[in-house]
Amino acid sequence: MAIDPASPVPKYAQLRDLLLDWIVESGLSVDDPVPSERELGTTYGLSRMTVRQTIDLLVAEGKLYRVPGKGTFVARPKIEMALALASFTEDMRTRGFVPGARDLTRRVVPAGGSTARMMDIAPGSPVHHIERLRTADGEPMAVERSNIPLSIAPHLDVFSLSERSLYAILEEEFGIILDSGEQTIEAGICEPADAKLLGLPPGSPVLSMQRRSFANGRCVELARSTYRADRYQLHSRLDPRL
Ligand code: GLP
Incomplete structure (x- = not known):
């Protein structure tokens, strides 16, 4: 699945859903790393700012967590x-x-x-x-x-x-x-x-x-x-x- 530029859904929100699906489909589990913001930007053709907005949202939702200097990881389910x-x-x-x-x-x-x-x-x-x-x-x-x-x-x-x-x-x-x-x-x-x-x-x-x-x-x-x-x-x- 790709980002739909014609969709009324903002790109950061589309990326959120795509990323969550991707985590499940790739069989990622708790504490596994997700791709860097740069990699995600390249994969989905999005600016670094949009990717950061998505990651911020997923961190706020408790789905991902960041470790400074190390990257972003899958959080434990609530x-x-x-x-x-x-x-x-x-x-x-x-x-x-x-x-x-x-x-x-x-x-x-x-x-x-x-x-x-x-x-x-x-x-x-x-x-x-x-x-x-x-x-x-x-x-x-x-x-x-x-x-x-x-x-x-x-x-x-x-x-x-x-x-x-x-x-x-x-x-x-x-x-x-x-x-x-x-x-x-x-x-x-x-x-x-x-x-x-x-x-x-x-x-x-x-x-x-x-x-x-x-x-x-x-x-x-x-x-x-x-x-x-x-x-x-x-x-x-x-x-x-x-
Ligand atoms: C829940 C309730 C508490 C209650 C407790 C008893 O957590 N919110 O009001 O005191 O259960 O738990 P337990 O029987 O494990 O001590």
């Missing part, structure tokens, strides 16, 4: 985030990754006003506040901050969360089976402390999530999480109408 009431552990295992967790903070604190309101508990009532760095194959993926009422899982603190899934502990040790949930996901900028934990440059884009999970109509967890936007994407099936 992980599709399950839009379900799944645990991080289940979600990562389904996708073939080894899930992990590192405890950052675990303490019992009085629920603040907005946390209490969202969890439908009295302000000041004790909640487990758990902050964890979540990893996939050892790579930091997200910082998760969970709040769980002390009353429903009183001795939760005796169980190690670096070895077991929180949802599995709730189910197996406390008989809590989550049956519904709701989640809000929005674009955000990574806080400096989280950027350090996630190994991201300060100010990197992230996906900020807030999830409430329920069992028998009672709020079990209010979680606020920060996921790397360079590693995650959302994917959902669409129903024909609302």
Whole structure:
């Protein structure tokens, strides 16, 4: 396939699609180099500026990455985030990754006003506040901050969360089976402390999530999480109408 000069589609956008097809057809995999901007310009009869625009776009989309002085390479595909009431552990295992967790903070604190309101508990009532760095194959993926009422899982603190899934502990040790949930996901900028934990440059884009999970109509967890936007994407099936 070649660039069509008569097409209303800008040349840099045509090259984007051609390049993505070419990567698949040539069987290139993650970390394989793509041809230099000069080579691409010659192959497709395009100016260096147009080629650079395409590469910039593909880098911004997370499809390619540049290594200064070395070239441009095929990036890892993003992980599709399950839009379900799944645990991080289940979600990562389904996708073939080894899930992990590192405890950052675990303490019992009085629920603040907005946390209490969202969890439908009295302000000041004790909640487990758990902050964890979540990893996939050892790579930091997200910082998760969970709040769980002390009353429903009183001795939760005796169980190690670096070895077991929180949802599995709730189910197996406390008989809590989550049956519904709701989640809000929005674009955000990574806080400096989280950027350090996630190994991201300060100010990197992230996906900020807030999830409430329920069992028998009672709020079990209010979680606020920060996921790397360079590693995650959302994917959902669409129903024909609302
Ligand atoms: C997801 C949710 C969190 C929840 C976690 C439990 O990542 N966003 O709110 O705390 O799953 O995961 P696990 O059971 O692996 O500890």
